Amino acid sequence: MNTERQVWRTLKERRALSSLAILFTLSIGILIGTLISRGVRAAQESKGTDARQIEIPAPVQLSTIFSRISEEVAPSVVNINTESTRRLTSRRQPGEEQGPPSTDPFDLFDRFFNQGPFHIEPPDLKQRSLGSGVIVDPKGYIITNSHVVSRADKIKVKILDDPKLYEAKVVGADTETDIAVIKIEADHPLKAVKVGNSNGLNVGDWVLAIGSPFGLEETVTAGIVSAKGRDIDSSRQFQKFIQTDAAINPGNSGGPLLNMAGEVIGINTAIATGTGSYAGVGFALPSNVASQVYNQIVKSGKVIRGSIGISFTEDPEQISILLRSFGADHGIVVQSVQPDGPAAKAGLRQGDVIIAVDGVQIRKGDDLVSKVAETPVGTTVTVKFIRDKKEQDAKVVIGDRAMVFADQLGGREEEATAPAESTDVKFGISIQNITSDVAGRLGISQDKGVLVTSVDTDSFAEEVGLLRGDVILEVNHQPVNKVDDVLRVQRTLQSGDDVVFLVQRTQQGQSMNQYLAGTLP
Numbered sequence: 001m002n003t004e005r006q007v008w009r010t011l012k013e014r015r016a017l018s019s020l021a022i023l024f025t026l027s028i029g030i031l032i033g034t035l036i037s038r039g040v041r042a043a044q045e046s047k048g049t050d051a052r053q054i055e056i057p058a059p060v061q062l063s064t065i066f067s068r069i070s071e072e073v074a075p076s077v078v079n080i081n082t083e084s085t086r087r088l089t090s091r092r093q094p095g096e097e098q099g100p101p102s103t104d105p106f107d108l109f110d111r112f113f114n115q116g117p118f119h120i121e122p123p124d125l126k127q128r129s130l131g132s133g134v135i136v137d138p139k140g141y142i143i144t145n146s147h148v149v150s151r152a153d154k155i156k157v158k159i160l161d162d163p164k165l166y167e168a169k170v171v172g173a174d175t176e177t178d179i180a181v182i183k184i185e186a187d188h189p190l191k192a193v194k195v196g197n198s199n200g201l202n203v204g205d206w207v208l209a210i211g212s213p214f215g216l217e218e219t220v221t222a223g224i225v226s227a228k229g230r231d232i233d234s235s236r237q238f239q240k241f242i243q244t245d246a247a248i249n250p251g252n253s254g255g256p257l258l259n260m261a262g263e264v265i266g267i268n269t270a271i272a273t274g275t276g277s278y279a280g281v282g283f284a285l286p287s288n289v290a291s292q293v294y295n296q297i298v299k300s301g302k303v304i305r306g307s308i309g310i311s312f313t314e315d316p317e318q319i320s321i322l323l324r325s326f327g328a329d330h331g332i333v334v335q336s337v338q339p340d341g342p343a344a345k346a347g348l349r350q351g352d353v354i355i356a357v358d359g360v361q362i363r364k365g366d367d368l369v370s371k372v373a374e375t376p377v378g379t380t381v382t383v384k385f386i387r388d389k390k391e392q393d394a395k396v397v398i399g400d401r402a403m404v405f406a407d408q409l410g411g412r413e414e415e416a417t418a419p420a421e422s423t424d425v426k427f428g429i430s431i432q433n434i435t436s437d438v439a440g441r442l443g444i445s446q447d448k449g450v451l452v453t454s455v456d457t458d459s460f461a462e463e464v465g466l467l468r469g470d471v472i473l474e475v476n477h478q479p480v481n482k483v484d485d486v487l488r489v490q491r492t493l494q495s496g497d498d499v500v501f502l503v504q505r506t507q508q509g510q511s512m513n514q515y516l517a518g519t520l521p
Helices: 002-048 064-076 105-112 287-300 316-325 342-346 365-373 436-442 460-464 483-490
Strands: 077-086 125-137 141-145 154-159 165-174 179-184 206-211 219-230 241-244 256-258 264-271 282-286 310-312 332-337 353-357 380-387 390-397 429-433 450-455 471-475 498-507 510-519
Touching (some): 064 206, 064 219, 064 256, 125 264, 141 264, 179 287, 206 264, 241 264, 316 332, 332 365, 353 365, 450 460, 460 498, 471 483
Antiparallel strands (some): 077 154, 125 141, 141 179, 165 179, 206 219, 206 256, 219 241, 241 282, 256 264, 264 282, 310 332, 353 380, 380 390, 429 450, 450 471, 498 510
């Protein structure tokens, strides 16, 4: 029994020792775990004290030059909304009986102006368009594109942060450069932009474009000058564009292209695209050209350019060979001479090589065009040329380009100065000079009158009985032989004045003159 008790006691003691050992081991484990945990937390806390807290800095303007220019110039950039009336005619419907050919010159007029035979006059179509412009004079003078405001019946101008919508009138326009000047009347001086010297612009320079693309007012885009002197229309000698990759879209036309001094160095005019929208290639007319046009328009209402009445070639593949064959190392080769023009009267002829004008060297066509166009009409200049490999001089009297090339221009320059808003009263007609081409096609005289190309609905002209195809010979007993003659008389009139037209009208193959009269509303 004693032995059993001893064994039992021994087992109890062993169990107690085991429990104590387990408890001790567990306690040691907990203690070690606690120490390790505290060590980890201590290490983490120690690591955290070395890290800097992220702090949000105060707003800093980084690209301050772009934002500064945008803020400074935006009040001078305007949004232009125009409304025009387009008269539609119905062409003969498919399957409709075709009558015998008409000998009526009025039908010839229809065909000449792509109006075609018609039976029903559909309602006039109201067209609205958007563009941009830039204020250059606190009195409200604005430069824009001619194509933005040409043929517009109404022109509305919106200025940034000004709730008023201003009605504008056209002071004058020049289709040769696509520049127009409009004016608004404000009861306070307007903020005008600074105009810079585009000759100081270099390829690679940063530029900003501001305008209203798709009607989104005061949109600012940035780019660089991609090229200079771009010729995108060979029929326009006075359009040598600045090319830029600043985004230009429909609605930007007439808005400014700016240098980093915030100066206007171009007027955004065109884009090269296959989609009708921005494709990375935009064109702006240099500010120096726009300024010259503007100065003439605000002074006289139109642009007068000098001419000596010649044409020339600048084909790079031919010019060097031509010059060598005529014994010259530079200059331009006269391709043709306008009959009875200044050059013809001075004795110049085809094949002459013009090398200087009044001492200014002529090395390319632009040199001659710039020198002659800027010389006042009536000025006598000395033209140095080579004929039969010998230098000679000729005294040439500078002529008015619009008159010297009247047939080729077709009254284009005069037409541009005759929109409805160019005078305080409106007749409600569109007119053009009668060129030899038009006269020959319509069987009318080229020497007398101006041709009515359209008559506005509900206008004064429609009320007195003027018709498309009429030739206006006199206005208030004063002969009119070009668009400017009509405008000159129109500017003297005001509401309530009587107006008498003498018109030549051709009907059924016979021409007759008749008077039409009315009182201006």
